Amino acid sequence: MKTFAVLLLLLLQAQQPVFRANVNFVELDVSVLDKNRRPALDLTAADFTVLEDGVPQKVESFERVVLPDPEPAPTAWWTSVAADVERNTDTGAGNLYIIVIRVSDASLRYRVKEIARRLVDRMGPGDRMAVVHTSFSGNSQEFTSDKALLTAAIERYTGIDPDPLLNQPGSSVGARSAPDRCASLSFLEMVRDLARLTSSQTGRRKAAFVISDVWPPFFPAHPCFNPYLELFAEAQRAHLNLYPVNPRGLTGFGDVTVESADAMDGSIAALRAQVALERTVAENTGGIAITQTNLFDENIERAFVENRGYYILGYHSTNTSTDRKLRKLSVTVARPDVTVRSRSGYSVRRPAERTVAALPPIVANLDEATRAAVPATALQLDATAVPFRGPKGPMLAVVAAARPTIEAGGSAVQEAVQARATLIDRFGEIKETAERRIGSAVGEADGRQAELRIPILLPAKPGRYQVRVAANSAASGKTGSVFVYVDVPNFSRERLSLSGVAVRVHPDSPTLALPALESIFPFVPSTRRTFRSTDDVEAAVRVYANRPEGQASLTCRIRNAAEAEVSVLERVAPQGETSNPAGALVRCPVPVAALAAGHYLLEIDARAGSRSATR
Structure with a gap:
């Protein structure tokens, strides 16, 4: 058969995993990595131990999900020419990925684009991806498997972001005094709404790579604190893993000394707080913080590898309360020399507050x-x-x-x-x-x-x-x-x-x-x-x-x-x-x-x- 591009994308099909949920049935997607950072995919349900607030839970459903690796493009123009025909049979059963771009420093725009292009390159068969510009929504791209469309959306990034975070008193991530309002409320609400948007897509693993050099403060007295908690709760319910990506790379502390820190507006404290916050976002949602590193390709590869081989565990919680308190989760396996990664907790909606059910x-x-x-x-x-x-x-x-x-x-x-x-x-x-x-x-x-x-x-x-x-x-x-x-x-x-x-x-x-x-x-x-x-x-x-x-x-x-x-x-x-x-x-x-x-x-x-x- 001859295939023309005026363009057709041929994607492999895979068995589609199914996520389920009700008031007290909990499902976790769990990555288990060996010492070489590759998925360990030979485990059984008996190898897993799940604790909720320290109480053992009985694993009632178990599924191993293995998705095919990306195939090389058949030709150089394959990823630069957008398809003129779209097919819903090309959606496959891969993962959903979102690239969110929000950067305060316009000088980072070339690195931001390069990181985003690397993410697009790592898409596998059946994957779909969206690009979200917080600075100008008209430049964004909705979910598609077409790499040419995604690349075009990345190239539309201008490096200009109107987010007022850095211009608000007390809004520095290292600040401990609270302003009257959350300057970056719209950003946190946007990421929260992305989680809600993907919550109905129950047959795929979902990940959002948030490329940003600064996040708003996160401590109880700050007005951004509760929006963060809402964001974490929605991401946990939607099984959306967040991967903060700081495009500044390995900044270290440069020539800043403890003696000069006060004169430089607490630069060391702000930098340490930023790194800790990025890791907090990742740990609460099951992602990885790609921060304080120049090895972007290596870390992107690590993130995609673990998203192509994982387990889905399900259990009925022994805690039948419908309160909205955070429940801490711990997942371990009976095998040495492996790393287990999953979300660290979840909260339960009361039945009356449940959102629209997943699409059939x-x-x-x-x-x-x-x-x-x-x-x-x-x-x-x-x-x-x-x-x-x-x-x-x-x-x-x-x-x-x-x-x-x-x-x-x-x-x-x-x-x-x-x-x-x-x-x-x-x-x-x-x-x-x-x-x-x-x-x-x-x-x-x-x-x-x-x-x-x-x-x-x-x-x-x-x-x-x-x-x-x-x-x-x-x-x-x-x-x-x-x-x-x-x-x-x-x-x-x-x-x-x-x-x-x-x-x-x-x-x-x-x-x-x-x-x-x-x-x-x-x-x-x-x-x-x-x-x-x-x-x-x-x-x-x-x-x-x-x-x-x-x-x-x-x-x-x-x-x-x-x-x-x-x-x-x-x-x-x-x-x-x-x-x-x-x-x-x-x-x-x-x-x-x-x-x-x-x-x-x-x-x-x-x-x-x-x-x-x-x-």
Whole structure:
């Protein structure tokens, strides 16, 4: 099979661990590391001892979780070219990771970016990651497995953070006098809310790497104390391990002496308090504090290694009280020369205060599937979003391809699929939403799984968007969702621009007609990016020129995994059509029959005089 990027990410699947909880049933994810800091994965339930407030607890459930290591990228462009088709089958059963960036010193921005890129590089099959900027939420990236999108979000970090922590009296981490308010309350609440957001994702281990050079003070008289306790409680309930990462590295105490400490505003005390606080955050949530070290790669590797092999222990607490007091936990194993790591405690919500229960495997409606932190997977779903210039401004042709479950060799069944596309800007505001429904008899054909395509049009101003696509199968009641990321060009301002790439495949799945799209592309775009040698495949774009500098020419170029050009096709846009509102349609056949099996990248370059554009 040939795989093109215009881009498909192939991810391994793994058995999904299941976390459970009720009022007095407690589950712990526990890492056990040998003397070489590798997971010790040959233990049994009998090897573990769990103490809650010093009282032994009976381990009633036991599971060993081993996830595959990251595979090397098949080619250099694999992590730099964002996928134009997203699939909820790519979510796998890996871990959820969050990178939080909050740094007070702009001079650290290059190191911050390098650390964050290392974290992205360590993602394994099935993992999903989000990037959160506390300075400007519009630069953030929601959960995705696409390393190119994550890297782009990291590159948007400016090094400027408006957090008032360092400018508030008594807010230095080493200060022991309390100000009137917690200057960094919004930061602590944001991390707490991230824990709440991930609490419903019960089938994955979760970790947040908080890259910050300063945390607010933590002592009982300080107004940040209770927000810290709330943060710890939510992280413990959500099984979210926090990994504070201080990008300053190994600072030591420099030339600061005890005699000069007072003159330097208690620098030594502040530094020691900062390190202790970072370790406190990690110990209370099951993470590791990466602080006072320049060995970032080594410590990141250590964190990811232990998150790929661990145990899930469950027990009914002998303490049936529903008070909210912190319960201290201790986990040990009957084996020498190992290190055991887990959260150090938890607190219980009263039943009346419990939050919304975890989402079931089958999400029952499109609203829940659209709001969820990660895509719903009960109904297999692919989606793409192709920007183009419409009569009244930029538009997105969103295509959802649903694959209902049909028994192999079974007869065709009548199916109806309702699909919704929701356009969300980079500030999280919903800009547009639309729904369509398709009904058809579906069954397995030509050895391929049945599929129904539903095109939806959305108006979109120039900018970067997330398109959340959700679909529901009437035959099975199952719902799936997928999140697509797209940049919409300013077609009316750019001298030369291209629409998104629309791919036609024959034979392809049944599709709902969309008359408004027929004048733009003579076919409904396909979401398929893996082809057989017998398939008829072509790519098409619209070329737009404002004040054209001559006739536009295009090059359709295909590169293989070794980055060698294996196909180059020259095309010329029809004379005069590029300046029309609809632009000029240019079609590039893809010679799949002449290509060996492997991964390929399709690029389309346009030139007109001194102007150029690329897709």
